[in-house]
Amino acid sequence: AIQMTQSPSPLSASVGDRVTITCRASQGIGNDLSWYQQKPGKAPRLLIYAASSLQSGVPSRFSGSGSGTDFSLSISSLQPEDFATYYCLQDYSYPLTFGGGTKVEIK
Amino acid sequence: EMQLVESGGGLVHPGESLRLSCAASGFTLSRYWMHWVRHAPGKGLVWVSRIKSYGSDTVYADSVKGRFTISRDDTKNTLYLQMNSLRAEDTAVYYCVRDGLGQVDMDVWGKGTTVTVSS
Numbered sequence: 001a002i003q004m005t006q007s008p009s010p011l012s013a014s015v016g017d018r019v020t021i022t023c024r025a026s027q028g029i030g031n032d033l034s035w036y037q038q039k040p041g042k043a044p045r046l047l048i049y050a051a052s053s054l055q056s057g058v059p060s061r062f063s064g065s066g067s068g069t070d071f072s073l074s075i076s077s078l079q080p081e082d083f084a085t086y087y088c089l090q091d092y093s094y095p096l097t098f099g100g101g102t103k104v105e106i107k
Numbered sequence: 108e109m110q111l112v113e114s115g116g117g118l119v120h121p122g123e124s125l126r127l128s129c130a131a132s133g134f135t136l137s138r139y140w141m142h143w144v145r146h147a148p149g150k151g152l153v154w155v156s157r158i159k160s161y162g163s164d165t166v167y168a169d170s171v172k173g174r175f176t177i178s179r180d181d182t183k184n185t186l187y188l189q190m191n192s193l194r195a196e197d198t199a200v201y202y203c204v205r206d207g208l209g210q211v212d213m214d215v216w217g218k219g220t221t222v223t224v225s226s
Contacts, residue, residue: 001169034212036152043202043216044144044152050210087152091212094166096142096154 002026002090006099012107017078021102023071023088032092035064035073038101039084047086048073078104109133109215111186111203116220123193123224129186129203129217137161137181140206142213143188145199145222153199156188157206170196193224 003026013019023033031051036044046055048064051071061076075082083106088099115127127143143155156167156177165177176189186203200219207214 036213038152043218044213045216046207046212046214049207049212049214053210055211055214089152089154089212094157095168096157098152098154101151 001095002029002093002097004088004090004097004099006086006088006102009101010103010105012105013078014107015078015080019075019078019104021073021086021088021104023066023073023099025069025071025090025092028068029090029092031067032090033064033066033071034089034091035062036087036089037082037084038087044087075104109205111205111215111217113201113203113217113220116201116222118223118225119193120226121194121224124189124191125193125222127188127190127201127203127220127222129188131184131186131205134205134215136179136184136186139208141177141179141186142204142206143177143186144202144204144213144216145197146202146219147196147199150199155201158186190222193222195224198222198224 005024033051035048038044052064063074085101085103110132112130142157158165158177174192178187202219203217204213205215
């Protein structure tokens with residue numbers, strides 16, 4: 001199975017900060033990577049698919065980049081509603097695997 | 108509005124069975140691949156199973172293979188997960204998830220149903 005390693009965790013930041021979360025795959029996965037946001041007690045929400053495509057309805061302050069084994073999710077100016085846990089997911093091969101999650105906390 | 112609503116969770120003893128259901132509305136279920144994803148307390152998200160559109164192909168995580176069965180009834184717009192021989196480590200919130208068309212990934216999620224396996 002492909003292992004997905006996220007860093008950092010947790011991530012402490014302030015409103016207005018630019019933050020970047022990274023996800024590394026144990027083998028090349030092309031651009032078959034998506035990013036999800038999850039708040040406590042809620043279902044995850046798709047933010048980015050195909051590594052860099054913004055899902056409809058997601059604010060443009062979210063962006064994704066990368067291909068192969070190294071990927072990143074950036075938030076250009078952190079808003080209060082962005083404090084949450086973020087997960088990457090590879091769908092290059094089965095079993096699908098999520099990263100361990102990055103909790104973005106208030107500094 | 109596109110919606111997925113899970114049901115069927117509950118408290119069971121180790122070794123028992125449960126069947127989860129997921130009712131889809133606002134879109135035609137038959138067109139989409141569907142997944143189950145679970146979230147154990149204090150842990151990360153874990154993919155469980157996938158079924159292709161028109162029910163022709165299924166795949167499972169090693170941890171549930173041989174115990175869980177994913178199925179669908181497109182005439183009822185409903186996805187199922189039959190869970191047998193349940194273990195304590197299966198305790199989690201189970202989400203029903205739509206796999207978007209084209210390159211779009213898991214784009215519609217249900218609110219989840221809680222499964223607790225405890226003696």
